[in-house]
Amino acid sequence: GxxxxxxxxxxxxxxxxxxxxxxxxxxxxxxxxxxxxxxxxxxxxxxSFEGDPPTFHELRSLSARLYEKQISDKFAQHLLVHN
Structure with missing residues (x-):
């Protein structure tokens, strides 16, 4: 495969x-x-969401912070294409 x-x-x-x-x-x-x-x-x-639903950028930011905390800042920045 x-x-x-x-x-x-x-x-x-x-x-x-x-x-x-x-x-x-x-x-x-x-x-x-x-x-x-x-x-x-x-x-x-x-x-459905209470209040305003999350935006793409809010979810992207949250995922970056979680990856930063769980793996590394370098990994999170690479995913965000911030080399």
Whole structure:
């Protein structure tokens, strides 16, 4: 079988960059586009929230802090593509 790493490497090679998610023009997605599609997916999930639902950036920030605490700052920064 094919490993996850091989799959991700193949996606990066096809897209010609470090990301595996890109626009149809093979350019990185803007933060606004990512947020907009996240909001659509969140609404489509049918989940309900008290107060304001979490944004993509709030969840991204939370996951970074958790990875920082559980693994390392370097690992979290790498995931956030802050080299």
């Amino acid at each position: 094919i490993s996850m790493k091989e799959t991700l490497d193949k996606c990066k090679k096809i897209l010609g960059g470090e990301t595996i998610i890109a626009s149809t023009r093979r350019e990185p997605l803007s933060s606004g586009t990512v947020s907009r599609y996240f909001m659509r997916a969140r609404k489509a999930s049918g989940l």
